[in-house]
Amino acid sequence: MARPISAPRGTRDLLPEDSAAWNRAEAIARDLSHGYAFDRIETPLFERVELFHRGLGEASDAVEKEMFRVGGATGSDEEKAEWALRPEPTAGIIRAFVEHGMHVRPGPLRLWMLGPMFRYDRPQAGRYRQFTQWDVEVVGDAGPMVDAEVIELGHRYFAELGLTDVVAYLNSIGDAVCRPGYRAVLVEYLAAREDRLTDDSRRRLRTNPLRVLDDKDLDPEVAAAAPRSVDHLCDACRAHFDAVRGLLDSLGVRYELDHRLVRGLDYYTRTTFEFFVAGRRGQQQALGGGGRYDGLAELLGGRPTPGIGFGIGIDRSVLAAAEQEAPVPEEPPLVAVVSQQPDDLAARLAAATALRAAGLRVRVDGSARKLGRQLESAAKLGARWAVIVGDDAHTVVLRDLAAHEQRELTLSEVAAAIG
RNA sequence: GUGGCCUUAGCUCAACCGGCAGAGCAUCGGAUUGUGGAUCCGAAGGUUACGGGUUCGACCCCCGUAGGCCACCCCA
Incomplete structure (x- = not known):
């Protein structure tokens, strides 16, 4: 017999016995998208590398070390530098928004997508090189209501899946007005304590200082006393953040503030959030995350347009539901x-x-x-x-x-x- | 990308100190004199992840590679 061929590293096959749970996880996403009046959009699985460079930032992990390059049949290095499998959906969606002049459509635009994403990192349970994400984006609405609306939608998804104890961690990292000032204060603070930082953090201090707060090995004392972005918000960002919190409170949506939640992609402004099963923080088990990206459209060559959205990992959600033994409804007889x-x-x-x-x-x-x-x-x-x-x-x-x-x-x- | 643990039949696992690769489940066939999951009998299923090395002899010891998992890195 010929030698069998195995699936590429970090990928898996969806087998029949798993399909009921997946069908349900995807059906809930589709139904909620429809019920919350989002319209479907599909973008290519691969895009120009430059889109991700400009959109996510050169220093983001997704660009710096996880980019899944693709070449054509001729396979020249030049071609390989040209395209990459998408590591996340937002950049492609906003690229399409700009490319098709969608700003002239009656807005705000509400878009959703469900499909595979690719990151070339080392696989682990719940972390794959190809994974499926449900994504929603609201483009063209700068107000705080959509922030709360989208976070509530994420919560509803997990609730309908049968997951209990999901928490949204919430932060605000400011905007073009106040972030530079906060960034300067933070750099000054961290630079004075550079000897207590890890090598990675010392490097990030120059390239992407907010990310230093993400470092789990950050000295607890240094972390505790670090300047917090919420204390350096401009009046507009302050008011926005307070309003988002007020709306979430009025809806009864569960969230916790996390001052170290900065998110890895450069395009985020103001509101950022991540969904976790309570008590499972730090086990690379984020179920989803997102935030506001008011500067992204402009970075991609469009006119300034605010936006907010999230991506929820279907793989991890299915995994978490199985761990909690959430019931899978029976098929028709x-x-x-x-x-x-x-x-x-x-x-x-x-x-x-x-x-x-x-x-x-x-x-x-x-x-x-x-x-x-x-x-x-x-x-x-x-x-x-x-x-x-x-x-x-x-x-x-x-x-x-x-x-x-x-x-x-x-x-x-x-x-x-x-x- | 860094470090650690692991890999034997489709699945779960055996195989003494280095001495003939096995079992249960699952699958398929037959029987139980023609309406089912039981029971009995049988079959099939293996390059012991892959490639080297040591040895009279390697699933077992050594090296390399691949893959999985765990902790990082980071995120979904």
Whole structure:
């Protein structure tokens, strides 16, 4: 036998036994998107590298070390430098927004997307090189209400999935007016304590100082006394943040302030948040995250347009739901068409086709096995009902495989009998 | 990207000190004289992740590679 080929590192196959949980996780995302009046958008799986450089920032991890490069058939280095698989959805969506002149549409625009993202880092449980994300974006609304609305939507998603104890960690990191001032204060503070920083943090001090606060090895004393972004907000950012909190409180949405939550992508302004299962912080188990990005459209060559959104990891949400043993709803009952006659395939197929036309979920046994075998097989495959095709072309036996009861009726009566 | 642990049949795991690669479950077939999950019998399933090395002899010891997991890094 030829040598088998395995899936690429950090990817996995969605197997049939996992599909019910995934179907549900995706269906809830679609239904909520629809119910909250978002419109679907799809963007390419790969984009120009420059889009991510400009959008996410050169110093972000996603760009600096996790970019999944793709080349064409000729595979030149030049081509490889040109495109990358998308590490996150927002940059592509805003690129499309600018490219199609969507700012002239009646707004604010509400867009959603569900699909695979790619990051070339070292895999671990819940962390994959290809993972699926549900994303929503509101573009063109600078007010605080949408911030609260979107965070509530995230919470609702987890609730409908059956996850309890999900917390939104919340912070505000200011905007173009006040962030430079805060950044200067922070750099000054950290520079004075450079000897107590890790190597990574010392490097980030120059490239992306806010990220130093993300460092889990940050000296607790240094962290505790570090200047907080919320204490250096300009009046507008202050008012925005207070309003967001007030709205969340009025909705009864659970959140906790986290002054060290800065998020890794450069485009964020003002509101930032991440969703965690309570008590599972720091286990790279963020279920989702997002924030406001009022400067992104301009960075990508569009006119200044505010925006806010989140990405929720479907993989991790399914994982968390399984860990909490959230119930997966049952599929509609399965009907198996079987027969004692080895040579009546036409009758079996006709019966199955008629039942399917009547809206039932049907599989049909095409084997010449004895009836007992066929019923055994039907039961193992999870069928609730068996329809036994007999000599008489007009009547069949409908057997309840769970109750071990059966009765004779016509084919057209079966759907109603199953109800 | 850094460090650690791990990898034997589809799954869960055995195999003494280096001495013939096995079991349970699952799958498929047969029987239980023609309506099911039980029971019995049988079959199939292996380059012991891959490649080297040591040895009379390697699943076992050594090196390398790949993959998985854990902790980092970071995020979903």
